[in-house]
Amino acid sequence: MSAPSAPEDRDKVVTKIPPQLRRELKIRAATVGVDIQDAVTEGIKAWQSAAKPLAPIDTTGSESFSTYVPTSLLAAFRGDCSSLKIPYNQGVAQAISLWLDAHPLPQRHRRPTGARRVALGNQKGGVGKTAITAGVGQALAEQGFRVCMIDFDPQGHLTKQLGHQHLALKGDSLLKHMVGESQGELPDLLLPIDGQAFGGRLFLLPACTDGFLLDAKLVTSREVRVKETALEKALAPLDADFDIVLVDCPPSLGYAMDNALYYVRTRQGEEPGASGILIPVQAEDSSADAYELLREQIDALSDDLDVAISDLGFIVNLYDARKGYVVTSSLEGWESIGSPSVIAVVNELKDQREAVRQKTPLLVYAPEGEQAETMRKIARRIAS
Known part of the structure; x- marks a missing residue:
């Protein structure tokens, strides 16, 4: 779902995150009907406004991940990670986790006609x-x-x-x-x-x-x-x-x-x-x-x-x-x-x-x- 090429006002996020986190992001984004790049953009904004410090994400065994976010947002995010002495990949993982928490899987709605x-x-x-x-x-x-x-x-x-x-x-x-x-x-x-x-x-x-x-x-x-x-x-x-x-x-x-x-x-x-x-x-x-x-x-x-x-x-x-x-x-x-x-x-x-x-x-x-x-x-x- 990531964009094949970067629009003029977006830059490419290239990092590594745990494969399970990447998989959950892909599934959840598809389930709620948004693009992965938009989900990550929302997650970074939530990360920026969240109280720090955030719970660390275990990044053991991380694998390559890339998407696109607005240029100005990415620049500010990198600066925030640096000033807080948080590794960039940890910041991305935390942002994705915040987005997942804000977009849980749909709750069951029992249909009157049954399954x-x-x-x-x-x-x-x-x-x-x-x-x-x-x-x-x-x-x-x-x-x-x-x-x-x-x-x-x-x-x-x-x-x-x-x-x-x-x-x-x-x-x-x-x-x-x-x-x-x-x-x-x-x-x-x-x-x-x-x-x-x-x-x-x-x-x-x-x-x-x-x-x-x-x-x-x-x-x-x-x-x-x-x-x-x-x-x-x-x-x-x-x-x-x-x-x-x-x-x-x-x-x-x-x-x-x-x-x-x-x-x-x-x-x-x-x-x-x-x-x-x-x-x-x-x-x-x-x-x-x-x-x-x-x-x-x-x-x-x-x-x-x-x-x-x-x-x-x-x-x-x-x-x-x-x-x-x-x-x-x-x-x-x-x-x-x-x-x-x-x-x-x-x-x-x-x-x-x-x-x-x-x-x-x-x-x-x-x-x-x-x-x-x-x-x-x-x-x-x-x-x-």
Whole structure:
């Protein structure tokens, strides 16, 4: 967000600050909708007017940081640091901390219609539904939202990528809550996802391999009269505790997808687009074929149950323009659809693969990387 070149009335701030402070500044500035250079300018002004001495900032392990602030302000700030015998980088760190303190993460505002609900679905496997679910969930938690990620795929890729195991087959599970065979309370199954930036706001409902029996169980269950509503009823206890619920859907067009689509419908009193489906795709032809099948299912369910399901957009994942015409023309094809629109393109980089290998959240493993920034962009789009 820093300016690529200095305007005439601004000079470049070049220093080193702790990476965690820089990351918090980047996230907070994006969350409140201001440019980094403006945030630092406000912070320096607050530093100048604050009573001294200020609490020192631990600058151990600092890394390069630069932005632009008004020329006259920077000159005065440097002079103040010198007269107070405060290292310049310490003064910048203190100024940024003051700005962060004055712009806390948004407080939770419980919505009368409950948590926002977002399904990430595509009938085609391997397009990155799990990676997008995990990355966007992490980014939303960074931005101050309480987030629950539902691993609704019995293969459990989301569960395993985040370093956890499937729920025990003979124990409690989401499926058992869906078909009236629960052994406890659903919130008891949630696992916290560690990460300093997540602030204890990110949780996972792990997968269980009994999910492969979902269709058969729903067909034979006497507890579920309308088969498409079972997921919503099971997840109802989470509604008051979370701001956003993300559902990582299996690559299928059966009852699981029907349930996920019904769960993310626009509820009475809810603004269109607050909940809905995000569709990860790749820039190749088979993703387009799979989307046609998913589109038919969305339309059929909407008509059959008389509900509205918002398309929140496409995310073109694992994009690599170096692969040539097929890839670039496919991206153009997705963009030409218009509605839903392409809300992000995630370039194919090593960060996500390495994070999965390390069983570490992407935004913990490579928080400054391009893919992490793209996840934050998607999160801001969902939360806006």
